[in-house]
Amino acid sequence: MSTEPPAGGAPAPAVQLSAITKRFPGVVANSDVNITVRAGTVHAIVGENGAGKSTLMKILYGMQQPDEGTIAVNGAPVSFSSPADAIRAGIGMVHQHFMLADNLTVLENVVLGSEPRKGVALDFGTARARIAEISAAYGLGVDPDRLVDDLGVGERQRVEILKVLYRGARTLILDEPTAVLVPQEVDELFGNLRDLKAEGLTILFISHKLDEVLSVADDITVIRRGTTVASVSPEGVTARKLAELMVGSALPVPELRESTVTDDAVLTVSGLTVVGADGRTVLDNVSFTIHAGEVLGIAGVEGNGQAELVEALMGIRSCNTGRIVLSGRDITRATTRHRREAGIGYIPEDRHRQGLLLEAPLWENRILGHQTSAPNVRGPLLDRKGAKRDTERIVDEYDVRTPGIDVNASALSGGNQQKLIVGREMSGSPVLLIASHPTRGVDVGAQAAIWEHIRRARAEQLAVLLISADLDELIGMSDTLSVILRGRFVADHDPATVTPEQLGSAMTGAGRED
Amino acid sequence: MTVGGLSVGLETTPTRRGKRLSPMVYLLVAVGALLVLSAVRALSGATDLTSSGTVQAALTAAVPLAMAALAGLWAERAGVVNIGLEGMMVLGTFGAGYAGYQWGPWAGVVFGLFLGIVGGLLHAVATVTFGVDHIISGVAINLLAPGAALFLSKLYFADAPGGGQKQSPRIEDAAKVTLPGFSDLMGTIEGKRWFFVSDLAGVLRGLTTEISLLTLLAVVLIVATGWVLWRTPFGLRLRSCGESPSAAESLGVNVYKYKYLAVTASGAFAGLGGAFLAVSSGQFRDGQTGGRGFIGLAAMIFGNWRPGGLATGAGLFGYTDAMALRGSNAVHALLLLLGIALVVVAVLQYRSGHNVLSGVAAVIGVLFGWWYFTSDQVPPELIGAAPYVVTLLVLGLASQRLRPPKFVGEPYRKGHAV
Numbered sequence: 012m013s014t015e016p017p018a019g020g021a022p023a024p025a026v027q028l029s030a031i032t033k034r035f036p037g038v039v040a041n042s043d044v045n046i047t048v049r050a051g052t053v054h055a056i057v058g059e060n061g062a063g064k065s066t067l068m069k070i071l072y073g074m075q076q077p078d079e080g081t082i083a084v085n086g087a088p089v090s091f092s093s094p095a096d097a098i099r100a101g102i103g104m105v106h107q108h109f110m111l112a113d114n115l116t117v118l119e120n121v122v123l124g125s126e127p128r129k130g131v132a133l134d135f136g137t138a139r140a141r142i143a144e145i146s147a148a149y150g151l152g153v154d155p156d157r158l159v160d161d162l163g164v165g166e167r168q169r170v171e172i173l174k175v176l177y178r179g180a181r182t183l184i185l186d187e188p189t190a191v192l193v194p195q196e197v198d199e200l201f202g203n204l205r206d207l208k209a210e211g212l213t214i215l216f217i218s219h220k221l222d223e224v225l226s227v228a229d230d231i232t233v234i235r236r237g238t239t240v241a242s243v244s245p246e247g248v249t250a251r252k253l254a255e256l257m258v259g260s261a262l263p264v265p266e267l268r269e270s271t272v273t274d275d276a277v278l279t280v281s282g283l284t285v286v287g288a289d290g291r292t293v294l295d296n297v298s299f300t301i302h303a304g305e306v307l308g309i310a311g312v313e314g315n316g317q318a319e320l321v322e323a324l325m326g327i328r329s330c331n332t333g334r335i336v337l338s339g340r341d342i343t344r345a346t347t348r349h350r351r352e353a354g355i356g357y358i359p360e361d362r363h364r365q366g367l368l369l370e371a372p373l374w375e376n377r378i379l380g381h382q383t384s385a386p387n388v389r390g391p392l393l394d395r396k397g398a399k400r401d402t403e404r405i406v407d408e409y410d411v412r413t414p415g416i417d418v419n420a421s422a423l424s425g426g427n428q429q430k431l432i433v434g435r436e437m438s439g440s441p442v443l444l445i446a447s448h449p450t451r452g453v454d455v456g457a458q459a460a461i462w463e464h465i466r467r468a469r470a471e472q473l474a475v476l477l478i479s480a481d482l483d484e485l486i487g488m489s490d491t492l493s494v495i496l497r498g499r500f501v502a503d504h505d506p507a508t509v510t511p512e513q514l515g516s517a518m519t520g521a522g523r524e525d
Numbered sequence: 526m527t528v529g530g531l532s533v534g535l536e537t538t539p540t541r542r543g544k545r546l547s548p549m550v551y552l553l554v555a556v557g558a559l560l561v562l563s564a565v566r567a568l569s570g571a572t573d574l575t576s577s578g579t580v581q582a583a584l585t586a587a588v589p590l591a592m593a594a595l596a597g598l599w600a601e602r603a604g605v606v607n608i609g610l611e612g613m614m615v616l617g618t619f620g621a622g623y624a625g626y627q628w629g630p631w632a633g634v635v636f637g638l639f640l641g642i643v644g645g646l647l648h649a650v651a652t653v654t655f656g657v658d659h660i661i662s663g664v665a666i667n668l669l670a671p672g673a674a675l676f677l678s679k680l681y682f683a684d685a686p687g688g689g690q691k692q693s694p695r696i697e698d699a700a701k702v703t704l705p706g707f708s709d710l711m712g713t714i715e716g717k718r719w720f721f722v723s724d725l726a727g728v729l730r731g732l733t734t735e736i737s738l739l740t741l742l743a744v745v746l747i748v749a750t751g752w753v754l755w756r757t758p759f760g761l762r763l764r765s766c767g768e769s770p771s772a773a774e775s776l777g778v779n780v781y782k783y784k785y786l787a788v789t790a791s792g793a794f795a796g797l798g799g800a801f802l803a804v805s806s807g808q809f810r811d812g813q814t815g816g817r818g819f820i821g822l823a824a825m826i827f828g829n830w831r832p833g834g835l836a837t838g839a840g841l842f843g844y845t846d847a848m849a850l851r852g853s854n855a856v857h858a859l860l861l862l863l864g865i866a867l868v869v870v871a872v873l874q875y876r877s878g879h880n881v882l883s884g885v886a887a888v889i890g891v892l893f894g895w896w897y898f899t900s901d902q903v904p905p906e907l908i909g910a911a912p913y914v915v916t917l918l919v920l921g922l923a924s925q926r927l928r929p930p931k932f933v934g935e936p937y938r939k940g941h942a943v
Contacts, residue, residue, distance in 0.1 A: 095777045110775045112768035114928060115761075123765050124776030126758035133758050174776075 023086030025050040025182050025213035026071065026102070031080035033066055038414055040066040041237045044080070048182070048230070053204055053214045055224040058234035059257055059426070059454040064217050065107075067234070068184050071215075072104045073097035084182070103175030104184040109167050111159045118142060118155040121174050145176050150206050165196035169203065182213040189223055201227045219257070219454055221250040235259050258455050265462055265487030267469070271304035272490050277474035278324075278443050283333030285319050285498075293319040295498040297333070301443070301474040306465070308477045308489030308506065312518050316498035317478050318360065321447050324476070325357055326350050338442055351380055356436035360447040360478075362425070366432045369421035373413060374402040376420050377435055384439055405434035410460060426457025433464050443474045450484060462488060482511040496520050561865055563724040571858035573851040575724040577715060580731020582850055585805050587843025588743045589614070589814075592798030593821020594828065594835035595750055596641075596791040601830060602754060603787030604767035605652050606934040608663030610795045611818030612670030613644035617799020619674040622693030622809025623681060625800075630699045634739070634800045641796015642789055644670060649788035653781055656936050667818075675811050682809075693809035702741070704733035739801050746794070751832040763787050767930030770937045780937060820912070827919060829927050841919065845912040853902045856911050860903065863915065864893035870922050877926075886922045 024047045031044040041063045048054045058064045069075045071082065073091030082089055084100045091097045094104070111120050118138055127134040127141070142155040151169045159167060168188060175183055185204075189197045204214055204227060218224050224231060225245045233241040233256040241256050278301045285294040294316045301307045311317055322328035324335060326347040335343045342350050351357070357380070359365035367376050378387045378398050386397035402416045409430045413423055420428055429449065436444065446465065450458040465488060469475055479485050485492060485506075492504040494517045502517045559575075566574040573579050593610050600607035607613075620640035625633025644666055651662035675691065682688035687695055711730035715723050754760035765773040766783045773780050795818065802817065803809045820842055827841075828834025848855045867890030875883035907914075 093777075094775060098777075106775070110769065110772040112765055112772050113931060114768050115765065119761055119765075120772070122758075123761055123773065124778050126761060128758060131759070132752075132756050133761060135756075 022050050024048055024083070025085060026215070027083040027086075028067070028071065029081045029083070031067065031070060031077045031082070033063075033070060033075065033077050036414070039237055041070070041077070044234070044237070044239050046232050046239060046242075048213060048215060050085070050213050051208060051211050052229040053208055053216055053227055055216045055218060055228035055231045056234060057217075057219055057221065057224055057231060057253060057257060059219060059456045062234045062257070063237035064234055065186060066237075068104065068186055068215070068217060071097070072102060072184060098178050098180065101179060101181040102184065103178060103180030103182070105168065105171045105175060105186065105188060107186040107188075109171055111167055111170060113158070113160040115159060116155065117153055117157055117159060117162070117170050117173075120159055120170060121155070121177050125178060141177065142173065145173055149176065149210065150203060163196075165192055165199060168192070168196075168200065172203065172207075181211075182215065183207065184215045184217070186217050187219075188216070189218060189220060197223065221253045221257075224253070225250060233257055254455050258459070265484045267306070267466060267488060267490065270490065271469055271472070273303045273305075273472065275303040275472075276300050277303050277338055278476070279334075279336040280324070281334050281336075283320075283323060283335065284331050285316075285323050285328060286331050287319070293498050294323065294330075297495075297498070297500055299493065299500065301476060303442070303472040303474055304469055305490045306469055306475040306477050306488055308479070308485040308492045309495055310479075310482065310485050310492060310514050310518055311495035313480060315495050315518075317447070317495060319498075320495070321357075321360075321445055321476075321478065324350075324445060325355065348383065352383060354440070354442035356439075356441035356444040358429075358432055358436055358444070358446045358449045360451065362428050362432055367420045367428060370419055372419055373406070373411075373416045373423075373431060374399045376431065377402040377405065377416075379435070381435070381439055401438065405431060405438065409434035409464065424454075426453035429453050430457055430460060433461055437464065437468060441473065443476070444468055445476045445478075447478045448480060449477070450479070450481065482514050486511065486514065494518055559724060559728065560721060562862070563721045565858055565862050565865070566724060567720055569858040569861060571854050572718075573848070573855040574858055574862070575727045577712070577727045577730035577734060579844075579847050579851060579855070580728050581735060582847035583840065583844040584731070584740055585737070585843075586846035586850075587839045588737075588740050588805070589798040589802040589817055590821045590824055590842050591743055591747060591836055591839035592794050592801060593818050594825040594839050595747060595832070596794035596798065597822045597825040598750065598754075598830060598832065598835060599763075599787050599794060600648075600791035601825070601933050602764050602767045602930055603784050604770060604930060604932045604935065604937065605648070605784055605788050605791075606659035606663065607645075607648060607788065607791050607795075608660055608819075608822065609644065609648050609666030609670075610663075610791075610821055611814055611816065612663075612666035612668070613641045613648075613792050613795035614799035614802070614814045614818045614821075615670040615674050616640040616644045617796035618803040618809050618813050619677060619693075619799075620796060621800035621803035622678070622696065625696035625804060626685070626688070626694040626808075630697050630804045633696055633804055634699075634797065637800025637803065638793050638796045641792045641794070641799065643792070644796065645789045645792015648792065649785045653784045653788065653937075656938065658936075659934050671812070674809075678809065678811060691811035693803075695808050696804055698807060699737050699739045699804055701735045701737050703735055708734040737805060739804060743801065746797075747832050747836050754832075764930070766937075767933055770932055770935075774939065781939065784937070826927065826929075830929060842912055842915070845915045849908050849911045853905060853908060856903045856908045857897065857901070859911060860893050860897040863918070864890045864897060866890070867893065867918065867922065874922070882922060889918065889922075 026048040028044055028046045031041055033041040044067055056064050066075065070077050073094045073096050076092065084102065089100050118135070121142055122138045127137040139155050142153065146153045151173055153166065153169050153173055159170065162170065172183065188200060192200060207214060216224070216228060228245055231243050231245060231253070232239055233253065235257060281298045283294055283297040284292065287293045297320065299307065309317060319328060323330045326345060330343065334341060337353055337355065340353065342353060345353070363369060368379065378393065381387050386394060386401045388394055389397065399416060405411065406413060406416060411427050411430045411434065413427060423431065433449065449461050449465070453461070465475060477485065477488055486509060489506045492506050492509065493500045494502040494504070494514065496518065501520070504514065562575055566572060593614060596610050596613070597607055617637035617640060620637035621633035624636035648662055648666055651657040652659050678693065679690050682693045683690050685694050708730055711726040711733070714726035715730055717723050754764060762773065762778045763783045763786070765778060766780045770780045798821065799814060802813060806813070824838030824842055825835045827838035828836070845859065848859050867886045871883045871887035871890060874886060
């Protein structure tokens with residue numbers, strides 16, 4: 012309400028997007044998007060990864076031009092051909108990936124492109140004063156003379172906000188601002204946002220973290236598959252309801268149907284002990300068996316030996332004592348490649364570091380880990396045609412949303428990257444699937460899809476080792492649950508009866524039962 | 526660009542970036558370095574270590590290197606690797622030879638600068654407009670330029686009076702200035718052979734006697750570069766193109782334009798360096814640059830992509846160059862100096878926790894000391910190699926905490942920057 016009201020009546024909306032449509036070759040990124048942002052509010056735009064939120068914001072910021080539709084700022088129609096136009100209209104954007112030069116000072120980063128001048132020289136005095144003034148006015152607490160390199164993530168984000176404010180923005184677009192922050196920093200950011208709102212600024216907040224959205228937003232617009240599906244206010248909606256609006260159907264619940272467990276042992280591990288490089292025992296006499304059609308869930312606070320267990324099973328790390336038997340064959344000394352060829356599929360915990368080559372096309376990523384078997388090879392050579400054909404199959408079957416199989420893996424959203432990995436690991440008919448945090452950092456839609464694939468794998472008599480930090484996922488998806496603590500299996504639970512609280516206390520070693 | 530350069534450079538580089546040393550500390554370091562020099566001079570009897578003649582020769586040798594380093598600085602700060610400096614210097618030497626013998630040294634300087642700009646533009650077109658790999662473009666220029674210079678030299682100099690197939694007729698040297706009175710006074714004190722005082726006088730005399738106007742111009746250009754790049758909006762934008770072109774682009778900076786300007790300026794400085802070289806040595810000769818473009822790059826890296834640092838680096842290399850010219854006795858004393866410098870490096874590296882590096886430096890330092898004390902002279906074959914050996918050791922052992930521009934050498938396409 013504190014922006015200048017137009018002649019008579021209620022203030023015009025700070026931003027109004029009407030019937031925006033944007034097409035890319037092969038994809039409609041946005042179709043018929045309508046959003047009205049009241050001045051002086053925090054307006055959240057939520058949607059799954061790949062729903063078209065970012066494209067929409069790029070259109071509003073002038074980085075891309077809409078094919079159809081109009082944009083109005085403070086009631087006046089505008090058309091932006093570059094970010095410079097948007098900045099002139101008072102719109103600023105804080106990118107998800109910071110646009111900062113590390114080796115320049117905060118001051119230099121802020122004034123770059125619109126420097127105050129004294130003759131031909133940069134007027135450092137004026138710049139410093141203005142930055143201090145803005146920083147104080149909105150409680151940003153930024154020191155203009157520090158090197159950006161020395162700043163933490165939260166501070167860098169405040170520098171980005173300062174940059175936008177310095178250019179006189181009255182409307183701020185924040186693209187997934189909390190993705191990189193730890194909880195305390197998120198609280199600070201929200202404090203800053205409330206200060207900005209109190210000063211009459213308008214904030215467009217893009218996110219898919221629903222509890223955050225509910226705590227900070229005044230209005231919420233939900234986007235699904237490129238179009239606006241609902242506008243709600245946070246008072247009248249729950250996180251669950253929002254999620255359902257985002258996904259377009261009832262929210263998936265991690266649960267298994269009837270038991271498919273057989274007596275047929277696929278993986279038998281006995282007495283597995285691994286000593287780390289520093290001489291510490293990271294896995295201590297671990298024994299377990301996974302049967303065909305069984306999901307064994309492993310619960311534990313991170314760093315209690317889960318990663319080492321997976322690496323030992325994959326042959327990435329050698330074990331000191333113990334035996335690993337896969338389908339009756341001793342693979343304790345086998346190499347990673349032989350283990351994979353023997354039928355182990357592996358969804359690694361960090362898809363960027365271990366799962367994919369980000370700068371390689373999807374079909375090359377399809378070959379990874381299967382570089383010795385059909386359809387990827389023919390004789391000693393790679394079979395590019397076969398690999399591409401099979402990648403098409405994975406893209407279809409696993410609903411990987413991508414413009415094509417020749418784009419780099421980095422072009423896909425996290426959920427789609429993960430679906431590609433799941434598809435790859437499920438091909439070549441494995442007998443054992445090791446899934447390490449399979450749904451970490453993916454949106455709800457992809458999460459549901461991945462759960463469904465694990466269920467299907469189980470129904471097809473795969474043995475699954477599931478490691479996760481999401482206790483609901485573990486309880487819902489496992490046939491058997493073990494708790495790992497300091498490298499030992501300390502407790503077994505029946506997923507049908509255990510509660511997350513019981514599991515949590517077992518994981519910390521606090522309330523060890525019987 | 527002082528004689529103290531040797532130790533100054535070695536000691537300032539390992540300090541933490543972001544924490545700049547105060548001028549007082551620099552002064553103390555310089556005095557300390559001079560004390561060491563005096564001690565070595567007194568011990569070895571090699572008066573050339575601090576004589577005014579050496580300082581003059583060092584300055585003359587350092588100026589082309591400093592210009593090459595400055596050229597590298599301009600390009601790399603905008604994110605373009607310019608390994609073609611050597612070739613652009615060659616063009617500069619030819620330009621100076623061509624215009625210099627006909628219309629005087631300053632015409633030579635201007636024409637050398639102009640040809641350098643041509644080389645720079647070539648590099649800019651290749652790397653910025655067409656996205657050619659910077660190294661490939663630079664190497665191409667390095668191959669192209671000497672060939673072109675030799676061809677043109679045969680064309681224009683073979684029949685000129687005093688010229689030849691591979692060299693130009695003589696160029697007049699640029700005017701030289703001396704600080705009247707002060708220089709003579711220093712000369713008197715230098716002759717007394719007092720410990721430290723005479724050495725200081727020698728250095729000061731070298732800095733104030735028969736200084737070429739070209740040298741003064743070089744000093745002005747170094748200072749001006751520092752001011753332009755770090756104190757003006759133009760410089761900030763230029764540097765932002767090397768640090769984060771995507772950030773620059775998102776704030777409306779025309780990255781292509783600044784890269785073009787920077788690489789062109791880089792060519793101009795390299796051409797100037799070549800011209801200085803030709804004018805100060807009296808003529809253009811084929812192969813005259815002798816790798817100075819590369820040493821200039823090394824000086825720039827040693828100087829952590831800063832004007833003051835690269836001047837120190839150029840001074841250091843100029844000094845060793847001058848020592849090599851002074852002959853076997855001086856180079857022999859240089860062994861001891863190098864040994865001491867390496868031990869200093871070892872101590873500094875040890876204090877900042879680089880134990881292995883410190884050990885290597887200490888061992889090499891001690892070896893140099895041992896070599897000095899067990900021999901009377903350096904084999905003449907090695908004298909000419911002294912500057913290169915020093916380059917190698919200094920770069921390898923001192924330059925550990927450097928901060929190159931983040932996006933140097935990275936291809937940039939508008940709208941596609943990450």
